[in-house]
Amino acid sequence: GCAFALSIDEQFSVTLLEKKSKTELGPDWIDGFDKQLIEDYEISKYVEKLSDSFGQRFYSPDGMTSIAAPLSERIEIDRKILAQNLISALNEKPNITFIENATVKSALIENNFVVGIKYKLDNQEHTINSKLVVDATGYPAVLRKNLAEIYGFTKDIEKIDTFLTFRKYITRPTSLTTNEHKIFFGRHRGISWINSEMEDLVDLFAGVPSFADHINPKEIVQELENQLKEECHSQIDLKPVRANYPGIIPTRRCLDSFCENGFLLIGDSACQVEPLSGSGIASGMLAGYLAAKIVNSLLQSGQKLTKANLWQYNYEWIQKTGAQYASIDIFRLFLLSRSEEDYNFLIRKRIITENDFKNSLTGKKIKLGFIEILRRLWRGWTRLGLLLALKRAINDANKFKTIYLNYPESYDKELFEPWQQKKEDILRKYYKKVKNFNK
Numbered sequence: 001g002c003a004f005a006l007s008i009d010e011q012f013s014v015t016l017l018e019k020k021s022k023t024e025l026g027p028d029w030i031d032g033f034d035k036q037l038i039e040d041y042e043i044s045k046y047v048e049k050l051s052d053s054f055g056q057r058f059y060s061p062d063g064m065t066s067i068a069a070p071l072s073e074r075i076e077i078d079r080k081i082l083a084q085n086l087i088s089a090l091n092e093k094p095n096i097t098f099i100e101n102a103t104v105k106s107a108l109i110e111n112n113f114v115v116g117i118k119y120k121l122d123n124q125e126h127t128i129n130s131k132l133v134v135d136a137t138g139y140p141a142v143l144r145k146n147l148a149e150i151y152g153f154t155k156d157i158e159k160i161d162t163f164l165t166f167r168k169y170i171t172r173p174t175s176l177t178t179n180e181h182k183i184f185f186g187r188h189r190g191i192s193w194i195n196s197e198m199e200d201l202v203d204l205f206a207g208v209p210s211f212a213d214h215i216n217p218k219e220i221v222q223e224l225e226n227q228l229k230e231e232c233h234s235q236i237d238l239k240p241v242r243a244n245y246p247g248i249i250p251t252r253r254c255l256d257s258f259c260e261n262g263f264l265l266i267g268d269s270a271c272q273v274e275p276l277s278g279s280g281i282a283s284g285m286l287a288g289y290l291a292a293k294i295v296n297s298l299l300q301s302g303q304k305l306t307k308a309n310l311w312q313y314n315y316e317w318i319q320k321t322g323a324q325y326a327s328i329d330i331f332r333l334f335l336l337s338r339s340e341e342d343y344n345f346l347i348r349k350r351i352i353t354e355n356d357f358k359n360s361l362t363g364k365k366i367k368l369g370f371i372e373i374l375r376r377l378w379r380g381w382t383r384l385g386l387l388l389a390l391k392r393a394i395n396d397a398n399k400f401k402t403i404y405l406n407y408p409e410s411y412d413k414e415l416f417e418p419w420q421q422k423k424e425d426i427l428r429k430y431y432k433k434v435k436n437f438n439k
Contacts, residue, residue, distance in 0.1 A: 001266065001267070004266055006292075008295065012299055014097070015099065022100050032279065037286045037321060038282060047085075052075055053076050056068075057183065060186070106143075116130050132264065138269060144270075159211065160438070164208055166205070167221075169243055169244075170202050171200065171201065175234045176231065176232050180195075189214075190208035192206040192224060194224050201242070205221070207251075207278065249280075250271045276331070318407045330396050330400045345383055346390070406419070
């Protein structure tokens with residue numbers, strides 16, 4: 001939301017409504033940030049690098065085998081510092097009004113156009129009329145849910161498309177000698193990690209899909225603490241120094257559309273996240289910039305902010321990163337229908353390789369030539385069914401990305417509905433498998 005507001009031309013007035021106070025903004029943690037997504041745009045100046053991220057090692061659930069996955073283009077950023085940098089920049093803009101401690105209630109609609117919002121401040125109801133309303137409220141997606149029945153937006157994200165999370169930072173133990181970001185992939189059907197790359201902190205995180213029988217992610221963090229104790233061979237101070245709270249985040253491909261007449265979705269409210277981890281700050285800032293660029297152009301040329309005119313925002317974001325994330329989502333759904341034993345086998349036998357991880361995380365097509373297929377069949381011949389299922393998932397992920405790259409460039413119902421049907425034909429079978437496996 002801040003990236004959008006800061007990118008709007010100063011001849012147009014912008015009002016930001018924030019539920020929290022300015023000092024509370026920004027989660028109290030440090031994130032890996034894909035700076036390549038926004039490095040060519042002016043909004044990159046607000047991102048302050050703490051350090052380079054030298055990549056991770058993905059461990060099997062049993063912790064016995066690992067795969068290196070270097071992601072050197074990522075940097076580490078402090079989300080609190082980013083929030084304050086954005087707030088400072090907002091304060092310098094004469095066209096921006098920031099209203100804190102405000103609760104948005106609903107959208108105002110006239111003649112099939114969103115024309116403003118109702119909000120509550122100091123126990124009083126207020127309204128704001130506008131040419132455009134943007135929902136950047138994150139996972140709660142207050143206005144998307146409010147408008148779902150009218151415009152056909154997804155109201156509630158399926159539970160299997162969310163992560164329940166817990167994160168905690170402790171002071172780095174002096175007896176800890178490793179300097180590594182260990183990610184445990186598939187443990188409790190989710191992702192957890194111990195990140196000891198920082199000089200003074202250790203980052204403990206757990207995220208699990210919201211299945212009916214899910215384990216509390218806080219319990220997984222406690223397991224990680226015990227693991228850390230064993231690694232240090234001594235008592236360590238487990239008192240939290242940052243974060244230490246739960247959360248819920250979307251972990252799926254983006255919504256089919258982010259716009260309506262006079263209305264836009266940006267960030268987590270549009271599920272513009274990397275599906276395996278739910279990370280979405282860089283992609284959300286990119287969305288804010290792209291949306292503002294298109295809105296500026298429309299307003300400057302005197303055009304109305306219709307769904308058809310705003311559609312270019314859908315198209316540009318999907319071309320830049322949405323198609324890449326869509327292919328990752330197929331891989332995520334495949335993994336959600338596999339057991340921890342399957343994960344252990346795939347990594348131990350190197351059926352999934354460093355290259356596969358790197359390509360899937362960057363959205364590149366995974367290509368297996370005839371010789372490579374034979375090699376993997378030889379390594380994993382005892383689990384032929386699993387290998388064939390993985391091969392189908394790789395093929396479907398590549399097809400899915402192609403479908404998203406062919407997203408309609410302009411709004412045409414006659415083109416959009418067949419596009420939706422193509423992607424649903426692939427998704428349907430994966431959701432069925434995940435739900436059957438996790439009954």
